[in-house]
Amino acid sequence: MRRSVVRTLIRPLAMAAAMTAIPLMEAAPVAADSVVVGGYPIDVSQAPWTVALTSRTRFGGTRAGQFCGGVAVTRTVVLTAAHCLAEEVLGAPPDRVRDLKVITGRTDLLGSEGAEIAVQGARVNPRYDASANSGDFAVLTLAEPLPQSAVVAMASSGDAAYAPGTEALVSGWGDTTGNGAYARSLHAAHVHVLADDVCARAYPGGPDGTFQAESMLCAGESAGGPDACQGDSGGPLVASGRLIGLVSWGSGCGRPGSPGVYTRVSDVLRVLKPAAAGRRQPHRKP
Numbered sequence: 001m002r003r004s005v006v007r008t009l010i011r012p013l014a015m016a017a018a019m020t021a022i023p024l025m026e027a028a029p030v031a032a033d034s035v036v037v038g039g040y041p042i043d044v045s046q047a048p049w050t051v052a053l054t055s056r057t058r059f060g061g062t063r064a065g066q067f068c069g070g071v072a073v074t075r076t077v078v079l080t081a082a083h084c085l086a087e088e089v090l091g092a093p094p095d096r097v098r099d100l101k102v103i104t105g106r107t108d109l110l111g112s113e114g115a116e117i118a119v120q121g122a123r124v125n126p127r128y129d130a131s132a133n134s135g136d137f138a139v140l141t142l143a144e145p146l147p148q149s150a151v152v153a154m155a156s157s158g159d160a161a162y163a164p165g166t167e168a169l170v171s172g173w174g175d176t177t178g179n180g181a182y183a184r185s186l187h188a189a190h191v192h193v194l195a196d197d198v199c200a201r202a203y204p205g206g207p208d209g210t211f212q213a214e215s216m217l218c219a220g221e222s223a224g225g226p227d228a229c230q231g232d233s234g235g236p237l238v239a240s241g242r243l244i245g246l247v248s249w250g251s252g253c254g255r256p257g258s259p260g261v262y263t264r265v266s267d268v269l270r271v272l273k274p275a276a277a278g279r280r281q282p283h284r285k286p
């Protein structure tokens with residue numbers, strides 16, 4: 001039986017830190033029954049689309065201000081989770097956080113490789129529902145372009161990469177233990193895409209949250225183990241060389257029967273497409 005624990009939903013690193021200051025009875029046992037989140041260190045060149053979302057003024061410099069992940073989908077566009085940009089996290093709307101940056105091409109957050117690029121604009125999905133945690137994505141525009149080699153293609157709906165059983169890689173600088181051990185160096189874990197009915201049975205509603213197949217997918221291992229965790233939010237889940245998910249939520253980390261839940265990237269495309277199509281229309285003279 002799954003223990004009833006405080007939800008670890010919608011809590012990027014900053015919110016988790018804020019919450020540990022609150023002596024919630026249920027807060028302590030989070031992930032105490034989980035195995036170690038079974039990832040391994042990688043070099044950023046193995047998942048070059050992975051970026052760190054940072055603000056040193058808000059989160060301090062010990063981990064270069066990293067508080068969420070993100071993924072480059074064009075040379076100037078990074079996707080992240082909507083919940084990463086919530087006012088409870090940033091303390092202000094994202095356009096008021098002056099040093100909001102992405103770090104690209106850097107394995108060790110405290111190293112100097114790669115580049116730090118300012119976020120010029122941030123748009124939270126207008127259909128994001130924080131209470132259901134659905135539509136959990138935001139679009140960041142960068143002040144300078146990334147190299148094309150840092151960009152990953154998004155998988156459209158119907159792409160075979162979404163098929164249950166597909167092996168996928170999730171990457172980020174989040175918690176590697178489920179107990180607040182945030183990584184300084186980039187980590188990754190192999191997980192398998194799970195069938196929607198498996199995800200719906202894992203998260204049928206109630207305190208652990210509700211799985212919604214239209215806007216979410218879930219991935220993990222039936223024995224538990226490898227999984228995304230706090231601080232990885234907004235980061236990429238890539239299968240067959242294409243982006244299928246953004247780290248979004250889950251009950252604990254790496255627990256058997258509680259797979260990681262991801263924003264479904266085909267739904268991101270569905271929401272973004274009307275805007276992109278609008279921009280492509282030629283200007284007509286009256």
Ligand code: 4AZ
Pocket residue numbers: 008009010011012013227228229230231232233247248249250251252253254259260261
């Ligand atoms: C979080 O709080 C979080 N195990 C992210 C991913 C998962 C759980 C929690 C998935 O940001």
